[in-house]
Amino acid sequence: GAVVSQHPSWVICKSGTSVKIECRSLDFQATTMFWYRQFPKQSLMLMATSNEGSKATYEQGVEKDKFLINHASLTLSTLTVTSAHPEDSSFYICSAREYSGRARETQYFGPGTRLLVL
């Protein structure tokens, strides 16, 4: 149980285009979903937290107009990288938690999406 899928796993795009990444909880309802980014040799860095039906809460330094997050249902969250530039090239990974506001609950991760912007 507790499977999270993420699509696509790889994306290469031209600078200036927008890229949408989907994160789905397959066998549970995810009240809260998280989006992380990882640069080479660095740790997973939280970008934003989204609760179903609410606006996402972005971490300091993350541009909300650049990284659009939608969590319209209990099983799906999307991250759209708008007008992507080479510096947005990174590994993006989502996680989902069944309950909101409880850091003792396990976050279940997707397999991640590697984005390369040319």
Next chain:
Amino acid sequence: ILNVEQSPQSLHVQEGDSTNFTCSFPSSNFYALHWYRWETAKSPEALFVMTLNGDEKKKGRISATLNTKEGYSYLYIKGSQPEDSATYLCAPSSGYSTLTFGKGTMLLVSP
């Protein structure tokens, strides 16, 4: 943002060896600590969630301990196997909702 340190950065052991690594974090305002195992090209897999000082958790050959007063957790693997090769991540939380991840310890177990 918490300062989370994991050591060593990487580790190479032979099959059958037992090994351990460390996660250090600020002891103030501790709420919970998560351990994950992350194999290449797969999703990070949750191993343990630990909350109380002195907590010990075990899952097969893997176990973990927690010291919240001094701000560290140990992960132990007994009799390492090649399939244990992965990056092990710890993620403490000082608050109600979010985790802060360390850079991980990359373990390679050679047959």
